[in-house]
Amino acid sequence: MSGVAAPVRSDHAELAVSHVIDEVLERVVEDLPYDDVTGRLQRRQYVIDRLKLEFSKDAGRLAATFANEDAGERLDAPTAGEWIRHNCKTSRSIAYDCINVGEQLHRLPKSADALATGAIGFAHLSVIARTSSAITDSTPESAFVEDELLERARECSAGRLWHYCMRLRHALDPEGVAREQRIAVEERRLQFSVWEDGSLFISGQLDPIGGAAVRTALEPLAQPMGQGDDRCLEHRQADAFVELATHSLDAGLVPQHASQRPHLQVTTSLETLRGLRGSPAADMEFSTPISSTTVQRLACDGNIARVVFGPDSVVVDVGRAVRVISGATRRALNARDQHCQWPGCERTASWTAAHHLVHWIQGGATDLSNLTLLCHRHHWMVHEGGWKLARSDDGRLLAIAPVYDYYHVRAPDTIPVT
Known part of the structure; x- marks a missing residue:
């Protein structure tokens, strides 16, 4: 895919479209005072949803073109989703979401009308379309119940509607839902990257069940603690993650490796442990050098072993680890x-x-x-x-x-x- 697309409109036409959009965005809120922020947001979101509906119709038609013609070679793209992602400057998930809505609209006339009148949002329509696609693909003999889902969509958020749709799908196709969950487990990923200052950047993906286990474990540890705890939720969750790992090491909950219980090991000089000015930072595995204050905290309630070095840093004596x-x-x-x-x-x-x-x-x-x-x-x-x-x-x-x-x-x- 070359990544270069010829413009589909002239500069004059694009400028005209821009003026039309500006006019619509102003007229849709012209009867609302400037400080009615919530009202203006709702009106403009309605415009966005209507535009996304029309965008999805075209996306569905483009996908049909890729399926029936040599559009991939002509447009220099492997799929309709990739063409939309690149040329419409959007994400892969949004591109394929719009394609799915466009492909399912012929089954969802009432849902499309409900969006057009503002009764539901595009997020609701997307959930209904995904459910329609999943049910018709896995159990084509099952009748898709648009009316039931549309009634739910009018009453709840898109997130709650998704939960309801999953329960409905399981009733119709339990094997299909179980298969999706197996695939989600196989797609688990966790990646560690170390920044220049030694901070650990964590990125990854968990399946819904694994994610629920992690959140359930962190939730009680991430509650505000004691007087003056003004940490934000993200800070508390990060602290909870570290506390969970630390507790697992301290309590011996991590399996032994090479007959040794995993633990944090710090190598420090006596001067650093005493916090003397001019002493070097201590060393700890998987970390940048650490300060004397951290060494003193770890030494408060840990095992201490003496290591004596001779000339040329040769170890001449190693004492037995003693619990403080x-x-x-x-x-x-x-x-x-x-x-x-x-x-x-x-x-x-x-x-x-x-x-x-x-x-x-x-x-x-x-x-x-x-x-x-x-x-x-x-x-x-x-x-x-x-x-x-x-x-x-x-x-x-x-x-x-x-x-x-x-x-x-x-x-x-x-x-x-x-």
């Missing part, structure tokens, strides 16, 4: 706190980490008096987010917001980094 917080201490902490102790948060103990109020690297004790349970988000807020936790006189835990000093430059530490 013993099993007995963690069980006692779970029994005492029962959930995340951030004010207003009730994430259960199994979804929390044990946080040192005074970090053990700074001399804090690993006992109940210096420990508290924090969920993944609030543990991050204390370490990387700059929040502080303090106990009131009556024993309640208080969260103190950070105060940023953008003009303060920290002096180098007196202990040199070797």
Whole structure:
């Protein structure tokens, strides 16, 4: 496909069409005040739907031309949908959607009339057309019930109409619906791309059932948590996705690989762990180098192993991994706190980490008096987010917001980094 199409109209004709469209768009709202935004939107959407209906009629005729003639070679396009996508400057899904509507209109005269009078939108007509196509292709002996679907379309959104149509299709052709769901599973995709700053960009596609499982798992984790949670929904869902993955690793829910439980592994110097000025960033697999504050959060409630390097970075000693917080201490902490102790948060103990109020690297004790349970988000807020936790006189835990000093430059530490 060359991607170059000869213009179908002269510049003069296109200019005339543009003037007509401008006039229609103005006249359709001329009786409405400028501040009646909702009314103007409805009127203009009606115009769009009418134009899309006429566009679909032509799209259906073009598809018939491709089926019966050598239009592909003449128009330099493999299909009518590809010609429309490229030359009409639209997406593939919209192109084929309009073709399907155009091809089904002879079965949908009442639906077309309903759109023309504004009783339904083009989105409704598209759903009815797809259902008509699916039913007649899979079960040609079944009578397509336009009246029933049109009545539903007048009463509900296009999304709800689609759900109703799927139930109807299953009643007529359960094997066909099951086949479509199998195909959707085979088309699952998930792709990771790393941006320049190390951020992970996720793109993919899930079948409806797999997508429902993911959304069901994320939904309870994506609810607002505690006092002052002003995150937008997209932010909460991203945090929920990370929390779900972190919990799966912490709880050992991921299958072992090479006799080892998958886990986040950080390689850091002692100076970085202590947060000394001038210390290098730590290394973590699948991540860019990480800051000392992140290292300290992960070290709050993790396994620590000593690795001693000799000359030329040769490993001369590897110590055994030791859990910072013993099993007995963690069980006692779970029994005492029962959930995340951030004010207003009730994430259960199994979804929390044990946080040192005074970090053990700074001399804090690993006992109940210096420990508290924090969920993944609030543990991050204390370490990387700059929040502080303090106990009131009556024993309640208080969260103190950070105060940023953008003009303060920290002096180098007196202990040199070797």
